[in-house]
Amino acid sequence: MAEDKKEEVREKKPEAPVKKKTGLIEGLLVSSSPHILTDDNVHRIMHAVVLSLVPAVAASIYFFGLNALLLVLVCVASSVGTEYLFQRARGRAVTVSDGSAIITGMLLALTLPPSFPLLGAVLGSVFAIGVGKQIFGGLGYNIFNPALLGRAFLQATYPVLITTWTEPGTDAVSEATPLALMKFEGIDVSSLSLFFGNVSGSLGETSVLCIIIGGLYLRYKGYINWRLPLGYLGSIFVFGAVFWLINPEKYPDPIFHLFAGGAMLGAWFMVTDMVTSPVTPAGQWIFVVGAGFLVIIIRLFGGLPEGVMYSILLMNSIVPLLNSWTRPKVFGMAP
Amino acid sequence: MTPKTFDRGIHPAYHKELTFSLATEKAPLPKRVVIPLGQHVGAPCRPVVKKGDIVEAGQLIGEAVSFVSAPVHASIGGKVKEVAPHPHPGGGRMMAVVIDGDGTDREWSGGADADLDSMDPDQLRKRIREAGIVGMGGAAFPTAVKLSPPQGKVVDTVILNGCECEPYLSADHRLMLEEPEKVLSGLKLIMRATGAKDGCVALEDNKLDALEALRKAAEAMAPEVRFATLKTKYPQGAEKILIYTVLGRKVPLGKLPFDAGVVVNNVGTAVAIYEALGHGKPLIERVLTVSGNGVATPKNLKVRIGTSFAEVLALCGGITEAEGLEREVLNGGPMMGVAQTSLDVPVVKGTSGITVLEAREIKPAEFGPCIRCARCVETCPMGLMPYRIADMGRLSLTSRFKGWDGVSCIECGCCAFICPPKRPLVQWIRVGKIKLREAEQEASA
Helix, strand or coil: CCCHHHHHHHHHHHCCCHHHCCCCCCHHHCCCCCCCCCCCHHHHHHHHHHHHHHHHHHHHHHCHHHHHHHHHHHHHHHHHHHHHHHHHHCCCCCCHCHHHHHHHHHHHHHHCCCCCCCCHHHHHHHHHHHCEEEEEECCCCCCCCHHHHHHHHHHHHCCCCCCCCCCCCCCEEECCCCEEEEEECCCCCCHHEEEEEEEECCHHHHCCHHHHHHHHHHHCCCCCCCCHHHHHHHHHHHHHHHHHHCCCCCCCHHHHHHHHHHHHHHHHHHHHHHCCCCCCCHHHHHHHHHHHHHHHHHHHHHCCCHHHHHHHHHHHHHHHHHHHHHHCCCCCCCC | CCCCCCCCCCCCCCHHHHHHCCCCEEECCEEEEEEECCCCCCCCCCCCCCCCCCCCEEEEEEEEECCCCEECCCCCCCCEEEEEEEEEECEEEEEEEEEECCCCCCCCCCCCCHHHHHHHHHHHHHHHHHCCEEEECCCCCCCCHCCCCCCCCCCCEEEEEECCCCCCCCCHHHHHHHHHHHHHHHHHHHHHHHHCCCCEEEEECHHHHHHHHHHHHHHHHHHEEEEEEEEECCCCCCCHHHHHHHHHHCCCCCCCCCHHHHHEEEHHHHHHHHHHHHHHCCCCCEEEEEECCCCCCCEEEEEEEECEEEHHHHCCCCCCCCCCCCEEEEECCCCCCCEECCCCEECCCCCCEEEEEEHHHHHCCCCCCCCCCCCHHHHHCCCCCCHHHEEEHHCCCCHHHHHHHHHCCCCHHHHHHHCCCCCCCCCCCCCHHHHHHHHHHHHHH
């Protein structure tokens, strides 16, 4: 009797704390430090990137109309679908809700010309997610930017269609892009039109303004490192300026290089891709300066008018090496 | 002057508003204490009492058996109930002396050491050692050892660490605010014990009232002491980081602060040194913060070493109850504290706080693949590549782990805190350290 009472008293004491038993001793959770984590997570980051792409997508729909909207929808749907099917087929957890496949779809669409056939867009998306991402092991394990790999695939399979450009506001009138005009016909398009976007080109290359809005939003959220877009654009500017100074008649001015083609889209959304860019400051510098150099070399001397895609894909391939070569100096290490 | 700081690091939510304005309360004498014979880095003590012995508060109950060790003392008067293994807040079990209190206590005041001024550094260190003083910031390294520079090493600066950069904790803040004279006296004693000419108190700029109190006290009694106001940032109080921030000196890789001519001590340690030398009081109680959203009434408490967590939490209204919410009880703060499996563990010398986290702020158990976002690299104060050494630890790549300086990790937790896929990076790095140690032991055997 006395024993029972004692038990009751102990029960009521505040030190008998948690009612729910969780299988752990006393219902306490035990984990390794640190015990608090930032609120940020992959889901949030990826969806912020999706949001940041909305202005560029909106501009492409504004300038190119229904075709653009359909291309974006088809690419996103087939990217997400491919990711889902691959993960199901491999018996892995389905993670399409993390938003990364949506980004790939949007980015791929933004690199396509507005008149591109929808079936081709599906193929590109399947390649981007399937070969560009899932075969490597899924999110975080891919070496190449999936969207760019998808576009590279289309460049190889539909070389004509992917270089057939339509003028904004029309459906059929085919026109060369500012870069092609520059390269093959020596005609300059004003930087102001390039800035606002009323020129022919891929969906997402059209409006510099809208891309910068999205990019600055990502910078504001802290999801991209300032080194990457600024280093990329800066080196395109510097290398472009070198050639322009050598022969302003033959080579376009550096501002044109920044505003034309995929440079802006690449700078804010492709080189900044977390998975495929280096993690160390020194590696990031080498990455963007190398890519910027390649853009100018390909644009001015290569067989293609545009160099952004291959500049980034090529530099992607040495990112693992860059990460190893550019280890930061450990605190206290002898200089 | 802009506050000094270091590269990288993080800004977690500090939650210090729960306790920093609350005056330290003296906890009543506990009825029973459990005093582990190892509360410090180094060898555990040998018990010098046995079951049934009557002890008085402050009496030696465990003697140090090696150089890197610190004796332990009875924190209350009473009868030794047993000497037996008992759960330890650092994890695992440890031989401990259990004392049933008889309600007696001892006053610790007055000049127990009238000859304090005439003591030489060796004598000071001897007294500090006898008082069982260890670092009270959490690491619990025996202080006497820390104050003994090896042959040929000259210490020119003593830094008192009042950063308290762990979220939730405010015990050091209160100590500096409430007893600035003791802090400064302790600092002067440490300077004498090490022969350092330069003494500096370093604290973060979220404790400006404490800085004011210390400055005022220093005018009268220690005009030579400097103050360093540091930016509020985690881990500002990590020893090597602190030395760099305050003095611009880097402790070489794998070396000790001695090698940079510096000794760093926690402010709580300084107070303990003053009380030991000035009043003959061994380290038998400490100030700690009880906080977190899982505690009914967060407090700063002065408690006797050996008081159980359950009893300390009861003094703070206990753990709040809510259906279905899990709790995590930590010895220390949320960044580096150790999660407890039981509330039956005692407060030890290194217990800077007890933090009780509720489920909604506890980290999720699941983690995703690394997305190479580079945040861990950008925040690691030691300049390591956490995502990489963590994988080397997880995959037992011991030689690569060593080559990538995994052992230099101070386990501050910045990388795991900032990681978007919530990967347990610190845990894996710890595994890497253990695996490496095992491999090296095997190789040398």
